[in-house]
Amino acid sequence: MNKKWRGWLMLLRPPNFLTVPGDLFAGFFLAAGSVSILPLELLWVLLAGIFFYAAGLLLNDWADAAVDRIERPERPIPAGLVSRGAVFVAGVFCILAALILAAQGGRSVALIALALMLAIVSYNLLLKHLPLLGAVNMGLCRGLNVLLGAVLVSGLEIPVLVWWGAGTVAVYIMAVTHLARREMDGRYGFVERWFPAFVLVVSFLVYLPLSSLVESVSQILVVLVFAVAVLGAGRCAKALPKKRRLSADAGLKDAAPVPPLIGKLLSLLLPLQAALIIGAGDGALILAIGAAVFVLWPLKSWMGRFFYSS
Numbered sequence: 001m002n003k004k005w006r007g008w009l010m011l012l013r014p015p016n017f018l019t020v021p022g023d024l025f026a027g028f029f030l031a032a033g034s035v036s037i038l039p040l041e042l043l044w045v046l047l048a049g050i051f052f053y054a055a056g057l058l059l060n061d062w063a064d065a066a067v068d069r070i071e072r073p074e075r076p077i078p079a080g081l082v083s084r085g086a087v088f089v090a091g092v093f094c095i096l097a098a099l100i101l102a103a104q105g106g107r108s109v110a111l112i113a114l115a116l117m118l119a120i121v122s123y124n125l126l127l128k129h130l131p132l133l134g135a136v137n138m139g140l141c142r143g144l145n146v147l148l149g150a151v152l153v154s155g156l157e158i159p160v161l162v163w164w165g166a167g168t169v170a171v172y173i174m175a176v177t178h179l180a181r182r183e184m185d186g187r188y189g190f191v192e193r194w195f196p197a198f199v200l201v202v203s204f205l206v207y208l209p210l211s212s213l214v215e216s217v218s219q220i221l222v223v224l225v226f227a228v229a230v231l232g233a234g235r236c237a238k239a240l241p242k243k244r245r246l247s248a249d250a251g252l253k254d255a256a257p258v259p260p261l262i263g264k265l266l267s268l269l270l271p272l273q274a275a276l277i278i279g280a281g282d283g284a285l286i287l288a289i290g291a292a293v294f295v296l297w298p299l300k301s302w303m304g305r306f307f308y309s310s
Contacts, residue, residue, distance in 0.1 A: 007081025022273030027149030
């Protein structure tokens, strides 16, 4: 493969794009409930979400070029595979494309898109290296992605169930982002390691009184898919390097490598998104979309063998 193309693929982290449509579908169905047909405008919003995600990835490496020269010299910019200027131009192009596509969904979608653009820019230019604010900002980006799909249906009068879904995704990503900040030398305490799993458990308990599901099949599927996500997060928590097992000066000789575990935690967005979609209501279309999102989970794990995901 041409080195330049390989550099762009490394920048864009292809497996992670599989986690984008689920946010938007979750927001749409949590706002719409059971529907029999998808509106054409949802396609434009899905494309907008994908372009926003691409912009975030590109601007992330653009902003981190100096740090990557030291910590990740194999990344495309420090390795000379792609120029920093070209990455910046591509990131700006993706943001403009996303805004134009979002505008096709109406005024409410355009307003959320503007908020998402500001969140992406503020993360990469201002807050990403701050211990707490950076993780909160990244979670906000994902939560706004869920809202992007919701307001296509609800406008700015956003239902409680949508806030629950967006909040779940946002807080889960905050927890994973916190872990990812120290992925090169991470040594984690008990609360840090188990917080992603804790978020999922609490989210499910909050969902129960909000649910309006009638069909038992959907109810059972929500429980099962949430359980898959919780168990996956629990396995990652057990595998992450623990502070008490590491000497003060040694590297990570007795610890599992962190970046692949961060990739697995990111992959668990897919069963989580599937649970949010299926939990939005009854009907064949919801079950079909939820199942399709869930099936992307093993596909992302397979792609993660060939591409950097964290």
